[in-house]
Amino acid sequence: MKPRHKRLALIAGGLAILGIVATLVLNAFQSNLVFFFSPTQVAAGEAPRGKNFRIGGMVKEGSLQREADGVTLRFVVTDTDKDMTVAYKGILPDLFREGKGVVAQGRLGEDGVFAASEVLAKHDENYMPPEAAKAVGDAHQRAAANKAASEAAAKTIKQ
Known part of the structure; x- marks a missing residue:
């Protein structure tokens, strides 16, 4: 084999190995990618079916229910617009409380x-996960916009 052919074969082999490595890395990245959705987005059908994702918001007051086995529980996560029931089997974080921010990962x-396969809670008095805070803020903005629109419609009807 000529040196030129050896060089081309070496370059082609290197490119093939590089392509395989890139494919494996991207595949691993894609399988570990987890997106965040608010309860409103899940209710609207934006969340993927059959794939892991995160849901966040506030734990609704009075919604925590423990089952007889002591490890399985249910609670409701809300963004003040929509509610989502979450089932979790495991030990909750020490900082998990009703009325506080939470992010749960699962399907x-x-x-x-x-x-949920994992539940994450706030870490101090004023903290809420950024995604959950944005979801709650968006829900408040939608509620305010809906209220303003209904008030404007009521004024128009009166006139």
Whole structure:
């Protein structure tokens, strides 16, 4: 084999190995990619079915229910616009409380209940996960816009 052919074969082999490595890295990245959705987005059908994602908001007051085994529990996550029931089997973080911010990672079940594999809670008095804070803020803005629109419609009807 001529030196020129050896060089081309070496370059082609290197490119093939580089392509395989890039494919494996991108595949691993894609399988570990987890997106965040608010309960309103999940209710609107924006969340993926059959794939892991995160849901966040506030734990609704009075919604925490423990089952007889002591490890399985259900609670409701809300962004003040929509609510989502979350089922979790495991030990909750020490800082998990009703009325506080939470982010849960898992999958949406066929029954509409979010089956969490991991629950993350706030770490201090004033903290809420950024995604959850944005979801709650967006819900408040939508509620204010809807209220303003209904008030404007009521004024128009009176006139």
